[in-house]
Amino acid sequence: MTELKNCPAPAKLNLFLHVTGRRPDGYHLLQTVFQLIDHGDTLHFTLRDDTALRRVTDLPGVPEESDLIIRAAQLLQAEVRRRTGSLPRGVDIAIDKVLPMGGGVGGGSSDAATTLMALNQLWNAGLGKQELMDLGLPLGADIPFFIFGESAFAEGVGEALQPVCTPDCWYVVIEPGVMVPTAAIFGSEHLTRNTPAVNIADFSSHSGTAGFGKNDLQQVATKLFPPVAEAVEWLGAYGDARMTGSGACVFSAVATEADADAVLAKVPAKWQAWKARSLHHHPFTAKL
Template structure:
């Protein structure tokens, strides 16, 4: 095998996001449900004759050296060298990028996770899912979730994952047109850091009783983000007319669940032209896991 084309890197939504404490090293302790959705970037991998790792697609504002895609590829290449004593072939990596940066939908993390999974196959590296998750964690707390590959109840800094069932619904997502830096949100003195701990049964029983996650928990980061970035607050207010709208991750994207694709289309038809908006269906499993990559 010399190439892997059309490898999906799906987005995620945080159905709720609680900050329950802070570790001595400064990392925040979180509880969340990561929901996979069928909207995301697509990556293409082609082996080279040398050992060079290249991103062949220009991404404005993202230098190749700092791109999580290249950093993840280098980590895995180094790990293969350590294990086998042989440096695997380099790779040209192209990306069809549609997910926004600073949007809270996990675009960069999902791209890195797809890179690790695809190159593990392309190089016949043989790392297990857990080994790939451990390799990706230092690059970003969301990366292990995408490699885990299932909608998950997450704790710790986001790396302690358990599969959870979520509603089979559609989502309307609005991009408010701003990029929210995660550090600015987590560094704010206004951030709530002591939300009481819940357990997976709390979430599951709520879903079983209502067949909807609406009303469960909140996003603790939303209050800070909406104060710092008024367009996020405006999007939340507008979308709230059609359901329980909330921000995902540290922002800026705002979403609401609807029952059917037709319901999503009806809301999208009314979204003000100043915003980018799209629909996505809930996924229970990462597409690459489903195809046994």
């Protein structure tokens, strides 16, 4: 095998996101439910005749050397060398990018996770799922979830994962047109950091597609970025609307695709908006 094409990197939504504390090292303790959705980027991998790792698609504002895709590939390449004593062949990586940066839908993390899973297969590296999750964690707290590969109740900094049943529904997602830097949200003095802990049974006993809990980061983001607040208010007329992750995307669950289409038809032209179906398993696992 010399290439892997059309490798999916789906987005995620945080159905709720609570900040329950802070570790001595400054990292925040979280509880959340990650929901995979069927909207995302697509990556293509082609082996090279040398050991270089190259992103062959230009991504404005994302230098190749700092791209999580390349950094993930470098980590796995180094791990393969540690195990075998030699570097595997290099790779050209192309990406069909549709997920927004700074949107809270996990685009960069999902791309990195798909890179680790794809190259693990292309290089015949033989790492197990947990080993790939551990490898990806230092790059980003969301990466282990995408490798975990199914809807999950997450704790810690987001790396302690348990499978969870989530609603079978559709989502309307609005991109408010701003890029929200995660550090600005978590660094705010106004961030709630003591939300009482819940457990997976609390979420599982909640019925319907209306939201459980809240997103503790939303209050900070809506104050710093008024377009996020405007999108939450607008979409809230059609259901429980909330921000995902640290923003900026705003979503609401609806029961059917027709319901999603009806809301999308009314979204103001100044916003990008799209619909997505809930996924219970990562679509790339079928390729593994």
